[in-house]
Amino acid sequence: MRMNRLARALAAVITAAFIALPPPGLAQQTAPSPSPAGPTPGPGALSVPFADPYPSTYTPYPSRPTLIRNATLLTAAGPAIHNGSILLQDGKIAAVGADVAAPAGAVVIDGRGKFVTPGIVDVHSHMGDYPAPAMQAHSDGNEATNPNTANVWAEHSVWPQDPQFPRALAGGVTTVQILPGSANLIGGRSAILKVVPARTVQDMKFPGARYGLKMACGENPKRVYQNRGPSTRMGNMAGYRAAWIAAEAYKRKWDAWNATHKGDPPQRDLTLETLAEALRGDIYVHMHCYRADEMAQVIDMSHEFGYKVRDFHHAIEAYKIADLLAKEGIAATMWADWGGFKMESLDSVRANIGLVDAAGARATIHSDDPQGIQHLNQEVAKAMFAARRVGLNVTEDTAVKWMTINPAYALGLDDKIGSLEAGKNADVVLWDGDPFSVYSHAEKVFVDGAQLYDRDDPAQTWRTDFELGYVKAAVRK
Amino acid sequence: MFGAALAALLAGGAVARAETVAIVGGTVYPVAGPKIANGTVVIHDSRIVAVGANVRPPAGARIIDARGKIVTPGLFNAYTQLGLDEIGAERSTHNDRAHDVVAADFRAWEGVFSRSAYIAATREDGITSVGVMPSGRFVAGQGAVLDLTDGVASEMLRRGPVGMVATVETNGFNGGDQDEATDEETAGPGGDVPPPASRAEAFAQLREVLDDARWYAAHRARYDAGASRALGASRAALEAMIPVTQGRQPLLLSANRVDDVDAAIRLAREENVRVVIVGGEEAWELAPRLAAAHVAVLAGAMNNIPQTFDMLAARQDNVTLLRRAGVQVALVGNGGGDEQVFNARNIRYEAGNAVAYGLSHDEALRAVTLGPATIFGVADHVGTLAPGMDANVVVWSGDPFEFSTNAEHVFVRGREYRDRSRQDELVDRYRHLPRKNN
Numbered sequence: 038m039r040m041n042r043l044a045r046a047l048a049a050v051i052t053a054a055f056i057a058l059p060p061p062g063l064a065q066q067t068a069p070s071p072s073p074a075g076p077t078p079g080p081g082a083l084s085v086p087f088a089d090p091y092p093s094t095y096t097p098y099p100s101r102p103t104l105i106r107n108a109t110l111l112t113a114a115g116p117a118i119h120n121g122s123i124l125l126q127d128g129k130i131a132a133v134g135a136d137v138a139a140p141a142g143a144v145v146i147d148g149r150g151k152f153v154t155p156g157i158v159d160v161h162s163h164m165g166d167y168p169a170p171a172m173q174a175h176s177d178g179n180e181a182t183n184p185n186t187a188n189v190w191a192e193h194s195v196w197p198q199d200p201q202f203p204r205a206l207a208g209g210v211t212t213v214q215i216l217p218g219s220a221n222l223i224g225g226r227s228a229i230l231k232v233v234p235a236r237t238v239q240d241m242k243f244p245g246a247r248y249g250l251k252m253a254c255g256e257n258p259k260r261v262y263q264n265r266g267p268s269t270r271m272g273n274m275a276g277y278r279a280a281w282i283a284a285e286a287y288k289r290k291w292d293a294w295n296a297t298h299k300g301d302p303p304q305r306d307l308t309l310e311t312l313a314e315a316l317r318g319d320i321y322v323h324m325h326c327y328r329a330d331e332m333a334q335v336i337d338m339s340h341e342f343g344y345k346v347r348d349f350h351h352a353i354e355a356y357k358i359a360d361l362l363a364k365e366g367i368a369a370t371m372w373a374d375w376g377g378f379k380m381e382s383l384d385s386v387r388a389n390i391g392l393v394d395a396a397g398a399r400a401t402i403h404s405d406d407p408q409g410i411q412h413l414n415q416e417v418a419k420a421m422f423a424a425r426r427v428g429l430n431v432t433e434d435t436a437v438k439w440m441t442i443n444p445a446y447a448l449g450l451d452d453k454i455g456s457l458e459a460g461k462n463a464d465v466v467l468w469d470g471d472p473f474s475v476y477s478h479a480e481k482v483f484v485d486g487a488q489l490y491d492r493d494d495p496a497q498t499w500r501t502d503f504e505l506g507y508v509k510a511a512v513r514k
Numbered sequence: 515m516f517g518a519a520l521a522a523l524l525a526g527g528a529v530a531r532a533e534t535v536a537i538v539g540g541t542v543y544p545v546a547g548p549k550i551a552n553g554t555v556v557i558h559d560s561r562i563v564a565v566g567a568n569v570r571p572p573a574g575a576r577i578i579d580a581r582g583k584i585v586t587p588g589l590f591n592a593y594t595q596l597g598l599d600e601i602g603a604e605r606s607t608h609n610d611r612a613h614d615v616v617a618a619d620f621r622a623w624e625g626v627f628s629r630s631a632y633i634a635a636t637r638e639d640g641i642t643s644v645g646v647m648p649s650g651r652f653v654a655g656q657g658a659v660l661d662l663t664d665g666v667a668s669e670m671l672r673r674g675p676v677g678m679v680a681t682v683e684t685n686g687f688n689g690g691d692q693d694e695a696t697d698e699e700t701a702g703p704g705g706d707v708p709p710p711a712s713r714a715e716a717f718a719q720l721r722e723v724l725d726d727a728r729w730y731a732a733h734r735a736r737y738d739a740g741a742s743r744a745l746g747a748s749r750a751a752l753e754a755m756i757p758v759t760q761g762r763q764p765l766l767l768s769a770n771r772v773d774d775v776d777a778a779i780r781l782a783r784e785e786n787v788r789v790v791i792v793g794g795e796e797a798w799e800l801a802p803r804l805a806a807a808h809v810a811v812l813a814g815a816m817n818n819i820p821q822t823f824d825m826l827a828a829r830q831d832n833v834t835l836l837r838r839a840g841v842q843v844a845l846v847g848n849g850g851g852d853e854q855v856f857n858a859r860n861i862r863y864e865a866g867n868a869v870a871y872g873l874s875h876d877e878a879l880r881a882v883t884l885g886p887a888t889i890f891g892v893a894d895h896v897g898t899l900a901p902g903m904d905a906n907v908v909v910w911s912g913d914p915f916e917f918s919t920n921a922e923h924v925f926v927r928g929r930e931y932r933d934r935s936r937q938d939e940l941v942d943r944y945r946h947l948p949r950k951n952n
Contacts, residue, residue, distance in 0.1 A: 169819045170826075200820055256603065360947040377632065377856035378602030385856070386937045396947060407819055408850035415863070418917040426920065427941050475866030475915055507826045 084302040086291065086310045091192060093242035095231055098487035102126045104139040105467055108148025111437040113155050114456040123153055125463035128485040133457050146481070152472055154437055155456050156211025156464030156484065157413050158444035160323070160370055161350050161403035164202055165195030165215055165230075165238070169407065170503075179218030180225065184262050185280050187250065188307035189225035191215045195238045200508070201407040203499040206232045207490050208411035209466035209479035212243060212445070212454055216251045216350075219325045220261040222276045224251035226311055227323065229448055233484055234499045247449050249347070250315045252277065254326035254335065255381050274334065281342040284312030321347035321449060323370075327381035329357035336365055348447040350403060353382050356389045359396030368399035368447045372409070373416040373423075390417075390439055391424020391431050401443040413440045418473035433473060533928070534558045536571030537909055540580025543876075545587055545884045546898035555585055557905040560928035565899045578923055580909050586879060587899050588642025588906030588926060589914070590659075591861040592812050592844040592886035593792065594854045596636060596644050597626035597660070597667065602855070610649045615707045616723060618758075619750035620655025622648040623674045626667035632856055635935040637662040639859035640914060640921030642906040643672060643896050645886065647679050647766070651709035652716065653723065653747075654679040656754065657766065659890050661906065663926050676890035677790060678758045681768035682716040682777070683824060684709040717777055720765075722746050724785050727755035764788040764889070766812070770795040771824035779807045790889055793848070795825035798832045801839035810889045811836055814848025815868035833881065834872035844886035845878070866915030878915065904928075 080088035106122040110133065122137035123130060139145050166178040177194035180186040195215055205213065210232055217224035227249035230241040258276075259267050267273045287309035294302050314320040322339075326332045326349045339346050348368040349355065353376065355362060355369035362369055371393070376385025386392075394400035402417050404410035421436035445455025454462050463486035470477035482490035491497055500508070535557040542553030544565055554569040555562060571577060598610040609625030611617075623646055636644070647657035658674025660667070710716040726745045730752040736742055737749065745752060757763035767778050770793045779800065782789040791797055794811040797804060804811060813833050820826045836843050845864050847853025853860060865878040873881070887897025895904045905928035912919040924931050934942075943949070 170822050204818060260603075356941075357944050358947075372851070374857060374860070375851050377600070378852055380601055380604065383601065383631075384940055386941050388941050392941070392944065406850045408816060411818075412816075412849075412867075415867075415917065419863075422917045427945060473917060475863055475917060476870045478870065504820070508820060509827070 081305070084305050086305055086313075091190075091239060091242075093244040094237065094239040095233070095235075095242055095244055097128045097485035098233065098489060100125070100128060100463070100483075100486035100488070102131075102140050102143035103146065103483070103486065103488070104137060104143050105146045105148045105153055105465075106137070106139075108467070109152045109471075110457055111152060111154045111433055111472070112457040113434075113438045113442040114458050116434055121153075123457060123465065125465060125483060125486040128463055128487075130457060130459055130461050130463050130465070132459055146467065148467060150470070151480065152468040152470065152477075153457065154209070154414075154466050154468065154472055155441040156454065156466055156482065157209045157440045158212045158448065158450075158455060159205070159210055159404050159410050159413060160214045160348065160401060160444045160447045161405045162205075162213045162215055162407075162410055163218065163405070164205060164213060164407060164410070165197065165199045166191055166217070168196045168199030169201050179220040181218075181220035181261055184221050184258055184267060184276050185223045185308060186217070186221050186225050187223045187280070187309075187311040189217060190228070190248075191217050191226060191251075192228035192238050192242065195228060195230070195241075197235045197238055197241060198502040200501045200504055201410075202232055203234075203490075203501060204407070205410045206482055206484075206499065207479060207492070209414065209468070209472075209482055210410055211464040211466075211482065211484050212448070212450070213410075214249055214323070214448055216249070216323065219251070219253035219257040222253060222258045222267065222273055223280055223312070224253060226320070227251055229450070231484055233489060234501075243450065245453075248311075248314070248320045249323045249448070250311060250320050252322060252324045254324065254331045255328060256379050257325070270331065274338065277338060278341070280308075280312055281316070281338075281344075284309050284316055285342065288313035288316055316342065316344050318345060321447075323348050323350055323447070325350045327351055327353040329354035333358060333361060336361065336367070347449075348399075348401070351382075351405070352393075353385045353389070355398070356386060356392040357384075359393045359398055362393065363397035368401055368443065369393045370401040370403045370444070370447060371420075372405070373402065373419040387419060387423030388427045388429070390420040391427070391429045394431070394435065394439070395424075395429050399443050399446055400439055401447055402439045403444070414468070414472040414477070414479075415475060418475070421473060433471075436473065532559050534572055534575040535578060535925070535930070536569075536575040537578045537580050537585055537907065537923070538571060540583045540585040540909060542585045542899060543587075543879055544899040545880055546900050553585065555899055555907060557907065557925060557928050560905055561901075562899060562903045562905045562907065563901055565901065578909060583922065584910040584912060584914060585899070586640075586908055586910065586914055587883045587897055587903075588908050588924065589640050589862055589882045590643040590645075590844075590886045590897060591636075591641055591846070591858045591882070592645045592889070593647050593846040594644045594858040595649065596632055596646060596855055596858050597628065597630045598622060598646060598648075599855055600627055600630055600632075602852070612648070612650060612655055614748070614751070615651055615709050616653045616719075616747040616751050617648070617650055617655045618653050618678060618723070618747065618752070618754040620648055620650075621658070621674065622646050622655055623658035623660065623667055623671055626660065626670070628666045628670065631936040632858065633662055634931075634933040635856075635937055636859040637924055637926065637931055638921060638933040638935055638938075639862065640908040640910065640924055641859055641861060642908070642924065642926045643887075643892075644858060645676065645890065647677075650679065650681070652680060652684055652719070653751070654681070656763075659892050659896075661896070661904070661926055663929070672895060673890065673892050675757075675763055676892070677764045677766040678755070679766045679768075679792075680720065682713045682720075682774050683768060683770065684716050685712050686822065686824075713774060713777075717781065719746065720781065721785065723752075723755060724759050724787065727752045727759045731756045731759070758787055759785075761786060761788050764790045764810075766790050766792050768792045770822075770828075772796040772799045772827065774824070775800050775804070779803055779809055782807060782809055792846075794836075795828040795832065795848075797841075798829065798835040799827060801836045801841055804836065805840035808842070810842035810844070812844045812846045812886075812889070814846050814853075815864050815871055815873070816847075816849030830867070831871040831873075833868050837873060837877050837881070842885065842889060843881050844889055845881040862914050863917070869915060875915075
């Protein structure tokens with residue numbers, strides 16, 4: 038793990054030794070390895086599709102027990118706690134309440150006039166696979182060579198030195214899902230990452246997070262493949278269905294072999310393997326889909342093949358079918374107010390998130406943008422006040438969920454992150470004012486209890502390798 | 515000012531009503547002077563007739579009670595493509611660019627789509643004037659200022675041209691877009707002549723065009739007689755460049771890299787033209803020189819990403835530092851998210867973010883009212899609350915830069931607009947589910 042200045046300073050205090058790299062991933066495999074002699078083949082060579090061949094090597098940065106007190110806590114798990122305290126210890130939230138005692142040696146932060154929220158979770162980002170600066174050499178987000186590239190994994194494109202990462206962290210974002218682009222009907226696997234300084238993407242991977250599968254409706258895939266198809270929305274649907282049919286057959290073949298382990302295992306196919314995992318429910322389907330009518334057809338398709346859509350992304354028209362989304366238990370992930378950039382985004386309304394939430398569906402903000410990700414609190418504010426303007430009674434307690442526990446749910450991580458509750462990972466943001474005011478900033482950001490951003494201590498700001506010599510440290514005041 | 519004259523003749527709303535309105539009791543920010551507690555603003559017909567603490571509402575005036583509220587000039591987003599690009603990915607709806615690389619004669623406002631759904635949506639957020647600017651690969655053409663009234667574009671026109679748009683970043687890489695973040699086109703509809711291959715060529719060609727325009731202005735007879743020297747642009751383009759060479763019309767030059775900002779300052783001095791920097795992500799580094807050279811900057815308050823090698827030093831307090839040095843500024847959107855069309859309305863949040871990064875509230879308000887009005891030469895009509903000004907006035911429920919605030923009354927040229935935008939109608943239709951017809 039790269040030792041940044043912050044880590045170095047903390048290490049000096051607690052004299053924690055850094056391990057250069059955790060043990061190789063193979064040691065963690067549980068796959069059967071009936072190799073009689075010679076060098077042990079890797080699980081890929083043994084056709085074990087359930088392996089985790091690129092495992093997380095994330096370890097939390099060093100932390101000290103930290104108590105924030107006298108703050109307003111927007112917990113995303115109930116009503117706000119005013120003049121409340123929160124204790125971060127050993128990487129977890131140890132206590133939340135009106136009165137929490139500081140253990141000996143704890144850092145105590147006076148939160149008077151300040152707010153605390155869970156770390157923000159963004160389920161739709163392309164940081165690292167469309168990094169800054171935008172260069173031909175950096176255009177790693179769309180494998181636009183085939184309408185179905187379920188075989189690609191976004192993590193294999195992520196550049197950990199993308200200067201967009203530290204800026205997202207400074208906006209209070211602690212967990213992101215990095216997705217392949219939407220050129221393809223089926224774009225590939227997502228990567229769930231912690232927003233932390235790291236030398237390798239494995240060092241950023243959220244331990245235990247399930248993969249997502251990016252799929253895309255509508256204009257993008259049909260535009261990219263006009264010559265070979267799909268070139269129409271009906272072509273899009275035919276493309277997904279053909280892929281699911283093939284995946285279904287592949288899954289059956291593997292299910293049969295797994296039941297007996299007799300004979301040669303079927304040959305692995307990366308494309309079908311990912312799709313089969315989605316059919317099994319082990320990989321969440323995240324589907325880029327703008328129009329209400331298309332979402333409804335995708336829902337029918339999910340019934341046809343027996344899988345679940347976890348989350349519709351960019352769901353501009355979710356408000357038109359919010360009742361259907363609630364009934365199906367499908368989350369909707371939305372912008373506050375983007376629109377007009379193509380026909381399928383024309384019906385964007387700022388009340389979208391509020392209307393979806395009011396209908397009982399999981400409503401989530403997302404950025405899809407390295408600028409927007411830096412102020413998702415502001416985007417939620419726009420959505421919250423827009424909802425109030427149309428008569429919905431949306432409190433800050435509800436709105437804070439749109440950027441924390443609801444996106445955590447969409448990633449299947451709501452048992453670990455997304456709320457201020459004892460036992461959860463200490464991903465916490467201290468804001469210098471109401472996070473739904475345009476004038477507020479994230480002041481301190483903690484990931485697993487480690488303070489990785491401090492607005493008041495610019496000398497410690499995480500600078501990526503790229504910035505060295507190009508972006509003067511003094512500039513980042 | 516034929517647009518204003520047309521509006522006076524044709525715009526049924528404002529003129530026919532001859533309404534007198536007194537906005538009383540609010541905290542008034544005239545921008546031209548200090549804020550007025552418990553102030554009154556009187557509107558008659560299309561103009562403001564009185565502003566002050568001790569103004570008595572005229573008999574018969576419609577009274578708007580603004581106690582506890584904020585009254586400001588209508589906000590002014592200096593740099594948009596409102597009405598030029600309705601649907602980002604649909605070229606058939608685009609009217610923002612010309613075929614030619616040197617398209618000085620392109621007048622962006624002549625392509626404005628007055629039925630754009632975004633005009634009402636922008637206006638209902640308290641934005642009453644916009645700069646409408648062409649896009650292009652080098653010399654893009656002339657921009658204008660529109661007031662967001664009803665009617666066709668010529669009626670909306672406040673002033674055009676207000677500036678000649680050009681860029682020195684002619685060799686940028688545009689293929690690294692975020693997935694959905696942008697759908698900008700990388701080039702025009704297929705000009706035959708390529709743009710300058712790099713910035714030094716761009717500056718050289720800019721100088722040549724200026725020189726050619728001067729020569730042409732002095733030798734029209736020779737030109738018409740077919741005895742012209744070789745010229746690098748069409749007759750119409752050179753004709754359009756003449757006001758720029760005379761310093762009567764600013765060159766709105768897109769430049770971000772500090773070296774380009776430096777070159778723009780030198781160009782202004784050497785060519786004796788008025789330059790306004792557009793973008794100016796690294797302009798803060800040369801703030802004192804920009805101030806001394808009277809080079810204004812249109813910049814945003816939200817970008818801090820080194821998106822290209824031309825903005826490695828981008829920072830959110832750029833405008834704050836520029837203003838502190840005395841540079842004339844106008845805020846424009848640079849935070850991503852359709853900020854030049856669909857979300858041109860979000861300029862008030864850009865101003866709020868500018869305050870969050872150090873600009874004073876008064877300066878931020880100025881940068882979305884009087885600042886752009888001054889830069890574009892329309893400060894005699896819009897940008898302040900003062901007698902004789904066009905009545906572009908907004909009554910806000912609170913701080914205009916806060917998300918919690920609504921624009922409660924919006925006047926453009928004296929007419930109050932009570933908009934129900936396309937977006938409002940969509941919400942009305944789907945507010946309660948299931949709908950009866952499904």
